[in-house]
Amino acid sequence: MNDKSIIAIVIVLLAILALVLVYSFSETDDSTKTSITVSSEGPIPLYGIIEDIKTADYYEGYDNETVAWMESLGNKQVFVADGAFVVMDKGDAMKIPSQYVCDAYIDEFIECKVLENHSLGDVEFSRDVLLVRDVDYIGQEVHDLQGS
Numbered sequence: 001m002n003d004k005s006i007i008a009i010v011i012v013l014l015a016i017l018a019l020v021l022v023y024s025f026s027e028t029d030d031s032t033k034t035s036i037t038v039s040s041e042g043p044i045p046l047y048g049i050i051e052d053i054k055t056a057d058y059y060e061g062y063d064n065e066t067v068a069w070m071e072s073l074g075n076k077q078v079f080v081a082d083g084a085f086v087v088m089d090k091g092d093a094m095k096i097p098s099q100y101v102c103d104a105y106i107d108e109f110i111e112c113k114v115l116e117n118h119s120l121g122d123v124e125f126s127r128d129v130l131l132v133r134d135v136d137y138i139g140q141e142v143h144d145l146q147g148s
């Protein structure tokens with residue numbers, strides 16, 4: 001082979017490599033965020049939620065693999081959503097106002113990237129366990145409890 005054909009092959013291979021790199025970077029862009037409504041009464045340490053799951057009667061029959069996964073997450077924080085535990089690191093948890101009020105409840109609206117979703121299984125009060133990151137705080141809504 002002459003030098004010109006080797007140079008042409010190298011240029012074609014570099015072009016293919018460049019296209020693969022551009023495609024891989026565009027595919028890993030996980031900019032899609034999910035909207036979630038959580039209770040303002042948080043964050044709760046993850047270990048407290050795990051202990052509750054292991055000991056409370058209404059979680060009897062929980063999925064052992066989900067709880068083992070939760071234990072592997074380490075020192076995380078949890079906000080409670082309707083039907084879900086939303087697990088995040090402390091930095092993201094600090095973005096959500098934590099308020100305990102009487103005669104009302106407060107919904108906090110967030111957008112975040114859901115990294116993983118596991119289920120506690122077929123238990124009385126089944127919940128999904130969502131591991132999230134990149135939390136953006138959107139706002140809140142206060143709901144008065146009538147008759148209080």
